[in-house]
Amino acid sequence: MIRRLFTALGPEHDRALRRMLGLLTAAAVLQGAAFVLLVPALRELLGGAPDRAWPWVIALAVLWIGFAAVNFTATLAGFGTGANLSRDLHHRIGDKVAQLPLAWFTADRLGGLGRLATERVIAIMGVPAHLLRQLVDATVTPLVVVLAMFLFDWRLAVAMAVAAVAVGLVYRIAGRRMQAADRDADRIHADAAGRIVEFARAQPVLRAFGRTVEGHSALDAALAAQHGAGRRMLRAGIPGVVGLGFVAQAAFVVLLAMGTYLALDGSLGAAELIALLVLAARFVEPVMLIAELGGALRVAENALSEINALLATETLPEPEESRATCGVDVELDGVRLGYDGTPVLDGLSMRVPRGGMTALVGPSGAGKTTVIKLIARFFDPDAGAVRVGGVDVRELRTEDLTSLISVVFQDVYLFDGTVLDNVRVGRPDATDEEVRAAARAARVDDIAERLPGGWDAPVGEGGSRLSGGERQRISIARALLKDTPIVLLDEPTAALDAENEHALQQAVSALSRDRTVLVVAHRLNTLREADHIVVLHGGRAVEEGVHDELLARDGRYAHYWRERSRARGWRLVARA
Missing domain, CATH: 3.40.50.300 (P-loop containing nucleotide triphosphate hydrolases)
Structure with missing residues (x-):
C-alpha cells in the first residue's frame, strides 16, 4: 500500500512522505523499546532489590517522553500529508481527465469517476492521517518486541515469531477476499450512481409516457445489487476479523502456557514471567488492531489502485514541439475508425478547402459527428491521417491545435x-x-x-x-x-426557430468568408449556401462537389435533396 501511496502522490511529495514514515517508524521503535524496558524494570521491582529498578524507570521515562514528542510531530505530519494528498489528488485527477481522449468517457466509467473523485479520495485521505500510523505501530512495535524477546528467552521469542507468521498468513488470505469484494462493490456502486442520474434525467420522458412506476425497475435493480454488494463485503470481512482475533488470542494463550511451564520448570523466574507476559500482551494488542483495520486497509489499497490506474491511463501522445502548419485547410486521408468493433469510417478521404463553408451530408450513423471529433482530436483514428494545414494533428500540441479550431455541437453544456x-x-x-x-x-x-x-x-x-x-x-x-481560423459546426441551427435560424446562417456565412468552416448539415438552406458538399455513406465519401453539380449527377445527394424537400412540405391535417 505504501508503494501505491507514493505513486498516487507523485515524486514532488516523496520527501514529505518519507519524512512522515521516518517519524512514524521512529515513534514505533521508541514505543517498542519502552515496552522492552518494562521487563528489566519489573524484574528488579518484583525481585529482591527494588532500588536497582530506578535506572530502568528513568530510562523508561526518557523513552516515553521521546516517543510522545516524535509521535506528536508524526501525527501533525500525517494530518498535513492527508490534507495535501486530498488537494493534490483532486488536481491530478482533474488534469488527467482533461487529457483523456473522448472515447474513454463511456457511460459505465462516468459514475465510477464521480465516486473515485469523492469517496475514494476521502478514503485515501485517511491513510496518512490515521491508517498509516496505526499500520506502522501494528507492525514495527511487535517486531521490536519479538527481537527483544530473544534477549530474555529464545523459546518465547520463537513462539512469538511463529504467531507473527500465522497472523500474516491469515491477514493475507482474508485480505484477498475483502479486496475482491470491494472491487465488485465499487463497480456496482458506480452503476447505481449512473442509474440514479439516468432516472433523474429521464423524468420528462417517463412522466410523458406514464412510466413513473415501471421506470423505477432499472434503478431498483441497481440499488438491490448495491445492497447485495454491501452484504458480500461484510461476509468477506467478518472471517478475517474473527480469524485474526482468534490467532492473536491463541498466541497469547500459548505464550501464557509456555511461560507458566517454564516458570514451574524452574528455568524462568516468577518476576521475569510477569514481565515477559506484559511484553507478550503488547505483542498481541497491535495484532488485534490489524484485525480491526484490515477492512479499511484493503478498501484504501483498492482506492489507491484505482486512482493509480486512472493516472496511468494512456493519453493521446503529443510532440515536444508542434510542426508549423501551412494554411488552415483540413484533410482526412484513408481514415478508419470504429466503436467497440463496429466500423464507422472505412477508408474515408475528403478535403475541407480553406476559406469556405463545406457541408457534410449523410444518413444517421454515417460518421458525420465522428469526423468533427477527429479533426478536433478528441481521439485518434485506427488508421489513416487527419491533417490541418498539411500537418497531421498528432504532430500538433493540444494547445496549438485548439488555438486553430472552434467546435459547436448539438449537445451544449x-x-x-x-x-x-x-x-x-x-x-x-x-x-x-x-x-x-x-x-x-x-x-x-x-x-x-x-x-x-x-x-x-x-x-x-x-x-x-x-x-x-x-x-x-x-x-x-x-x-x-x-x-479561430477553423470552425466546426455540428448542425448548429437544428434547435432554432426560423427567424433565428436565418440570423445564424448569416453569421455562419460571414465566418466562411475568411475561415475554414465545416458544418454537419441537414437544413436545405445550409446545403444551398455551402461552397463545397461532401456526401458520406458506408464510412466513405461517395460524392463531392457544389449543390447544382451534385443535383445534376442524380446520385445520393440528389436523392437526399428530394426527400428533404418533400419532407419540408409535410403538414399535420385534422381528420374529420
Whole structure:
C-alpha cells in the first residue's frame, strides 16, 4: 500500500512522505523499546532489590517522553500529508481527465469517476492521517518486541515469531477476499450512481409516457445489487476479523502456557514471567488492531489502485514541439475508425478547402459527428491521417491545435453562471464589449433581454433556465468570440426557430468568408449556401462537389435533396 501511496502522490511529495514514515517508524521503535524496558524494570521491582529498578524507570521515562514528542510531530505530519494528498489528488485527477481522449468517457466509467473523485479520495485521505500510523505501530512495535524477546528467552521469542507468521498468513488470505469484494462493490456502486442520474434525467420522458412506476425497475435493480454488494463485503470481512482475533488470542494463550511451564520448570523466574507476559500482551494488542483495520486497509489499497490506474491511463501522445502548419485547410486521408468493433469510417478521404463553408451530408450513423471529433482530436483514428494545414494533428500540441479550431455541437453544456460568463468561455481575456458583440451576432442579446438581470442573469446548472435553441446560440457565440481560423459546426441551427435560424446562417456565412468552416448539415438552406458538399455513406465519401453539380449527377445527394424537400412540405391535417 505504501508503494501505491507514493505513486498516487507523485515524486514532488516523496520527501514529505518519507519524512512522515521516518517519524512514524521512529515513534514505533521508541514505543517498542519502552515496552522492552518494562521487563528489566519489573524484574528488579518484583525481585529482591527494588532500588536497582530506578535506572530502568528513568530510562523508561526518557523513552516515553521521546516517543510522545516524535509521535506528536508524526501525527501533525500525517494530518498535513492527508490534507495535501486530498488537494493534490483532486488536481491530478482533474488534469488527467482533461487529457483523456473522448472515447474513454463511456457511460459505465462516468459514475465510477464521480465516486473515485469523492469517496475514494476521502478514503485515501485517511491513510496518512490515521491508517498509516496505526499500520506502522501494528507492525514495527511487535517486531521490536519479538527481537527483544530473544534477549530474555529464545523459546518465547520463537513462539512469538511463529504467531507473527500465522497472523500474516491469515491477514493475507482474508485480505484477498475483502479486496475482491470491494472491487465488485465499487463497480456496482458506480452503476447505481449512473442509474440514479439516468432516472433523474429521464423524468420528462417517463412522466410523458406514464412510466413513473415501471421506470423505477432499472434503478431498483441497481440499488438491490448495491445492497447485495454491501452484504458480500461484510461476509468477506467478518472471517478475517474473527480469524485474526482468534490467532492473536491463541498466541497469547500459548505464550501464557509456555511461560507458566517454564516458570514451574524452574528455568524462568516468577518476576521475569510477569514481565515477559506484559511484553507478550503488547505483542498481541497491535495484532488485534490489524484485525480491526484490515477492512479499511484493503478498501484504501483498492482506492489507491484505482486512482493509480486512472493516472496511468494512456493519453493521446503529443510532440515536444508542434510542426508549423501551412494554411488552415483540413484533410482526412484513408481514415478508419470504429466503436467497440463496429466500423464507422472505412477508408474515408475528403478535403475541407480553406476559406469556405463545406457541408457534410449523410444518413444517421454515417460518421458525420465522428469526423468533427477527429479533426478536433478528441481521439485518434485506427488508421489513416487527419491533417490541418498539411500537418497531421498528432504532430500538433493540444494547445496549438485548439488555438486553430472552434467546435459547436448539438449537445451544449452551460456552466452555472451568467449569460455573459458562459459566452466568455470562448475567450476568457475578452472585453465585455467583445463578448457582447459576439453574443449579438449569435442573437444572444434576445436571451439577455428576456431574462431578469439581462447579461448578468444566471442560466442555471447545465443551462436549465434556457431552451435548447438558446443554449445552442450561446455555444455559437462562444465560437464567434474565440475567433479561430477553423470552425466546426455540428448542425448548429437544428434547435432554432426560423427567424433565428436565418440570423445564424448569416453569421455562419460571414465566418466562411475568411475561415475554414465545416458544418454537419441537414437544413436545405445550409446545403444551398455551402461552397463545397461532401456526401458520406458506408464510412466513405461517395460524392463531392457544389449543390447544382451534385443535383445534376442524380446520385445520393440528389436523392437526399428530394426527400428533404418533400419532407419540408409535410403538414399535420385534422381528420374529420
